[in-house]
Amino acid sequence: MKATTKPTALVTGGSRGIGAATSRVLAARGFHVAVNYVSNREAADQVVKLIETDGGEAFAVRADVHDPGQSAELLKRSATDGRLDVLVCNAGARFTPTPVRTLAWDDFRTKVADELASVYTLTQHALALMGARGRGRIVYVSSAAADGPPAPGMAAHGTAKAALNTFARFVAHEAGPLGININVVAPGYVRTESSAHMPREFQRRLMANTPLGRVAEPEDVARAIAMLVGEEARFVTGEVLTVDGGYGLARR
Numbered sequence: 001m002k003a004t005t006k007p008t009a010l011v012t013g014g015s016r017g018i019g020a021a022t023s024r025v026l027a028a029r030g031f032h033v034a035v036n037y038v039s040n041r042e043a044a045d046q047v048v049k050l051i052e053t054d055g056g057e058a059f060a061v062r063a064d065v066h067d068p069g070q071s072a073e074l075l076k077r078s079a080t081d082g083r084l085d086v087l088v089c090n091a092g093a094r095f096t097p098t099p100v101r102t103l104a105w106d107d108f109r110t111k112v113a114d115e116l117a118s119v120y121t122l123t124q125h126a127l128a129l130m131g132a133r134g135r136g137r138i139v140y141v142s143s144a145a146a147d148g149p150p151a152p153g154m155a156a157h158g159t160a161k162a163a164l165n166t167f168a169r170f171v172a173h174e175a176g177p178l179g180i181n182i183n184v185v186a187p188g189y190v191r192t193e194s195s196a197h198m199p200r201e202f203q204r205r206l207m208a209n210t211p212l213g214r215v216a217e218p219e220d221v222a223r224a225i226a227m228l229v230g231e232e233a234r235f236v237t238g239e240v241l242t243v244d245g246g247y248g249l250a251r252r
């Protein structure tokens with residue numbers, strides 16, 4: 001990691017999909033970005049290269065965010081001179097949508113535990129670092145599936161994300177007095193590698209039922225995250241911002 005005078009941001013799972021777009025948008029807005037990945041070094045290096053080509057600063061950091069020891073080390077390596085301005089907890093493992101009646105308890109439990117493990121240690125360490133400076137922003141990437149059906153086979157994922165939303169509200173309550181804002185973005189379907197397997201018919205129906213008339217691209221979510229870590233959102237905390245082009249309006 002090179003020395004920098006820029007504010008620093010860590011994006012977990014910053015190497016692909018929503019995380020890659022977020023890394024690029026934050027770098028374009030003047031952040032020195034730690035691009036976290038777990039298995040695909042090439043993808044992380046590619047994101048760093050694109051950022052540098054655009055005149056920004058970034059570096060790749062490998063860590064499995066499900067592991068508390070690796071998460072603690074990740075945060076230490078990402079904070080330049082002990083300074084971390086922004087943490088975006090975005091990393092998410094792929095999963096196969098499965099109905100409850102055929103989903104093993106161990107798989108359900110693992111999904112919920114992994115989701116919370118991927119934010120817990122990072123949050124604790126970020127609160128300590130940011131709290132010492134009296135400022136900071138954390139954004140968790142949740143999902144519109146936290147609101148429940150109709151998405152079929154999403155019980156484990158939706159329950160995990162609902163737990164994340166609730167965790168975020170508790171953290172926001174604790175972190176406010178430390179000068180730290182905590183918010184959540186909850187995307188609907190976003191076109192990424194992990195979601196590409198969804199049938200064309202699903203995507204066609206989604207588009208037809210989305211008031212803004214298209215499927216989300218990773219940059220749509222990245223821009224919402226950038227807004228939440230920017231001055232525009234300085235008095236916003238504990239909120240869940242849905243990013244779905246209005247798809248969920250009918251059931252709100």
Ligand SMILES: NC(=O)c1ccc[n+]([C@@H]2O[C@H](COP(=O)([O-])OP(=O)(O)OC[C@H]3O[C@@H](n4cnc5c(N)ncnc54)[C@H](OP(=O)(O)O)[C@@H]3O)[C@@H](O)[C@H]2O)c1
Binds near residue numbers: 014015038063192193
């Ligand atoms: N796509 C959607 O439709 C959608 C909708 C709502 C919410 N979301 C949420 O948005 C987030 C990102 O989703 P995505 O679709 O952009 O995913 P993606 O394209 O599959 O990218 C996942 C990223 O997370 C990293 N990652 C996975 N497991 C990790 C771990 N244990 N430790 C560190 N990094 C890890 C991957 O790194 P490697 O490449 O090294 O494995 C990759 O950079 C997730 O939290 C997901 O639940 C997605």
